[in-house]
Amino acid sequence: MGARIIDGKGFASGVRGRVAEAVARLKAAHGITPGLAVVLVGEDPASQVYVRNKGVQTREAGMASFEHKLPAETPQAELLALIARLNADPAVHGILVQLPLPGHMDAEAVINAIDPRKDVDGFHVLNVGLLGTGQKAMVPCTPLGCLMLLRDALGDLAGLNAVVVGRSNIVGKPMAQLLLNESCTVTIAHSRTRDLAGLCRSADILVAAVGRPRMIRGDWVKPGATVIDVGINRIEEEGRTRLVGDVDFEGAAGVAGAITPVPGGVGPMTIACLLANTLTACCRANGWPEPEGLTA
Numbered sequence: 632m633g634a635r636i637i638d639g640k641g642f643a644s645g646v647r648g649r650v651a652e653a654v655a656r657l658k659a660a661h662g663i664t665p666g667l668a669v670v671l672v673g674e675d676p677a678s679q680v681y682v683r684n685k686g687v688q689t690r691e692a693g694m695a696s697f698e699h700k701l702p703a704e705t706p707q708a709e710l711l712a713l714i715a716r717l718n719a720d721p722a723v724h725g726i727l728v729q730l731p732l733p734g735h736m737d738a739e740a741v742i743n744a745i746d747p748r749k750d751v752d753g754f755h756v757l758n759v760g761l762l763g764t765g766q767k768a769m770v771p772c773t774p775l776g777c778l779m780l781l782r783d784a785l786g787d788l789a790g791l792n793a794v795v796v797g798r799s800n801i802v803g804k805p806m807a808q809l810l811l812n813e814s815c816t817v818t819i820a821h822s823r824t825r826d827l828a829g830l831c832r833s834a835d836i837l838v839a840a841v842g843r844p845r846m847i848r849g850d851w852v853k854p855g856a857t858v859i860d861v862g863i864n865r866i867e868e869e870g871r872t873r874l875v876g877d878v879d880f881e882g883a884a885g886v887a888g889a890i891t892p893v894p895g896g897v898g899p900m901t902i903a904c905l906l907a908n909t910l911t912a913c914c915r916a917n918g919w920p921e922p923e924g925l926t927a
């Protein structure tokens with residue numbers, strides 16, 4: 632195993648510490664506490680864990696946490712009415728609706744009902760457009776976390792060949808956009824891409840976000856490349872449940888220059904960047920300078 636293991640868990644803890652320091656400064660200087668509202672619809676077990684962790688980490692950073700838990704069968708109009716109240720609430724600087732939503736809801740309509748200035752997930756179509764045109768946006772948390780890890784590992788990313796495997800609105804597309812904004816040469820690959828292995832082997836930066844356990848093999852990785860594994864797949868192996876990424880970690884770590892593990896790589900950056908985005912939204916709402924090193 633030659634690759635440096637990128638410690639996302641440790642890096643995320645540092646980001647949360649910097650957010651907490653900035654929050655303390657805002658409180659002392661202006662008497663304002665950034666507030667994050669998280670909405671969970673239904674009882675999906677993984678979502679319940681993520682929402683609980685968001686609440687805990689929000690409070691640990693000194694911010695106000697508002698949790699709204701609605702039954703799975705809640706009519707969409709009721710969720711939209713809650714979002715309208717949160718949009719109008721001056722104590723709430725960030726709003727997040729946990730995904731996935733129950734099947735009867737139109738996720739796009741729900742997300743686009745959030746005030747874009749409070750859209751700390753960066754999923755609102757206005758923020759997608761702002762990011763796509765290189766303007767100041769709220770940036771989706773997981774890709775923002777990947778970007779922070781890449782900048783830390785590599786410094787200037789300009790001119791590097793980046794391949795993003797996966798084209799979701801939540802990770803793949805915004806990740807590609809962020810890398811393009813860093814002047815990388817970016818290719819988005821997906822299930823219909825031809826010679827995926829060959830394409831991956833051309834990447835200085837390889838981001839895997841496909842949701843298929845260990846799909847990216849060691850011999851798909853260019854020697855010395857930086858591999859960012861966004862996958863979180865629960866598999867049954869040797870009689871127990873294991874969490875694995877979209878990359879064959881053992882194989883890729885023998886070839887790559889640096890690689891994120893699963894767990895403990897990209898995952899913890901998601902909530903750290905949510906806190907950073909909430910702080911950013913609070914600063915922007917009040918016309919204060921943005922926190923340094925916590926935005927794209």
Ligand SMILES: Nc1nc2c(c(=O)[nH]1)N[C@@H](CN(C=O)c1ccc(C(=O)N[C@@H](CCC(=O)O)C(=O)O)cc1)CN2
Nearest residue numbers: 681728729730731752772894895896897898899901902
């Ligand atoms: N509205 C949103 N919904 C969802 C998002 C999101 O960013 N916004 N992302 C995911 C879930 N998610 C946060 O919501 C999330 C996923 C994973 C982790 C994490 O820390 N993973 C750990 C492993 C945890 C485990 O054992 O399961 C890791 O990879 O090390 C945090 C947050 C979908 N929904």
Ligand SMILES: [Mg+2]
Nearest residue numbers: 895896897898
């Ligand atoms: Mg991880």
